[in-house]
Amino acid sequence: MAEQVVVIGAGIDGAAVGVELARRGARVTVVDSGPPAAGTSGATFSWTNSNGKQPRAYHELSIGGMRAHRRLAGEVAGSDWYHEGGNLEWGDDETEREQLRRKVDSVLEYGYEARWLTRAEVLRLEPDINPAELPAEGIAYFPSEGWVEPARLIGHLLSTVDIERCWHDAVTGIDVAGGRVRSVRLASARRLPADAVVNCAGPAAAQVAALAGLELPMNNTRGVLIYTSPVAVSVARVVHAPRVHLRPDGGGRLLLHTHELDDAADGATVDEAAVEKVVEAGCALYPGIRAASVESVRVGVRPIPADGLPVLGRARELPNFHFAVSHSGATLSLHAGALVAAEVLGEDRSEELAPFRFERF
Ligand SMILES: Cc1cc2nc3c(=O)[nH]c(=O)nc-3n(C[C@H](O)[C@H](O)[C@H](O)COP(=O)(O)OP(=O)(O)OC[C@H]3O[C@@H](n4cnc5c(N)ncnc54)[C@H](O)[C@@H]3O)c2cc1C
Known part of the structure; x- marks a missing residue:
């Protein structure tokens, strides 16, 4: 040993x-x-997930990871670093909608939890979303996903x-x-x-x-994350909308991201206009975010074999x-x-x- x-x-x-x-x-x-x-x-x-991860072995490893988070959080009193609030996702055009349909079909085949929600159902989960930003139906919900505070x-x-x-x-x-x-x-x-x-x-x-x-x-690739000041908006889960991805970040802060924003990083510097565009998309989705300011913009490096x-x-x-x-x-x-x-x-x-x-x- x-x-x-x-x-x-x-x-x-x-x-x-x-x-x-x-x-x-x-x-x-x-x-x-x-x-x-x-x-x-x-x-x-x-974001804790196995949302479209391939091949099957990677999917199963990720499921093991999600279970391990749930188990640890269940064992430790006050373990509020783990938030299993689910994830909402929808597409903007027919191409994105078709991709999402295919992803949902494939994860359902693996026995993963996923279901389709209507606008009215999503508004019951996330009442502060601007209804005009949601399609009438075809919103995918992955209830076992969530996020951790590493x-x-x-x-x-x-x-x-x-x-x-x-x-x-x-x-x-x-x-x-x-x-x-x-x-x-x-x-x-x-x-x-x-x-x-x-x-x-x-x-x-x-x-x-x-x-x-x-x-x-x-x-490795760079990723850009926008952290807001604390703001009184109800965001209770991970949300992947077409122009902004966001989740709570503790203490009333929100964390905003898009893959397009990642391209705006030049080393540790990030193009301000690109940040503003993502914040604007966040405000369009949850109008209450207008009361927040950007507290920090961080560049992380994804370790990708x-x-x-x-x-x-x-x-x-x-x-x-x-x-x-x-x-x-x-x-x-x-x-x-x-x-x-x-x-x-x-x-x-x-x-x-x-x-x-x-x-x-
Ligand atoms: C923008 C972005 C979004 C992401 N989104 C997700 C997501 O939604 N879900 C998800 O599961 N994952 C996500 N990831 C990936 C996830 O965050 C990483 O896989 C994870 O944090 C890696 O952790 P780590 O401990 O391996 O690496 P790190 O946290 O980087 O830790 C490595 C440590 O090694 C130390 N180190 C390096 N070289 C040396 C040395 N020579 N001597 C001593 N120490 C050294 C460093 O200082 C560092 O502290 C994301 C990453 C980014 C950047």
């Missing part, structure tokens, strides 16, 4: 893996070059177990000898002996893998080096983290991880 495990990255994946390793009896050090939750997990839409979940996870926390100290080297990782070197010149290492470095996972001599192809699927589990050529790298980490982390941790400790080698192994590249 690996007794001393170094987890690289204190985002939602690193926290999930670290806590599960510690619960299973390992001595764990979680290392981050910054503070916890300051990477992608601090700038994410964090920073609060990470805080909770890290507080529940005895692990060494090593913040503001980047991993700069990984020592390999005899086909195994022996230790991890940090910017502070510290050297951490390791029976096993888990790469949870999110968008920097390729650089961390390279330190161990492994090549992980990644196609080259084929879009997660990379999970042990590297065959370096058997004590493991991966937990994924887009959809907000959905997957608790479940995928538990599978990865079990494998690190040699307790289980889940078949569920088979489609997501590093060797497929």
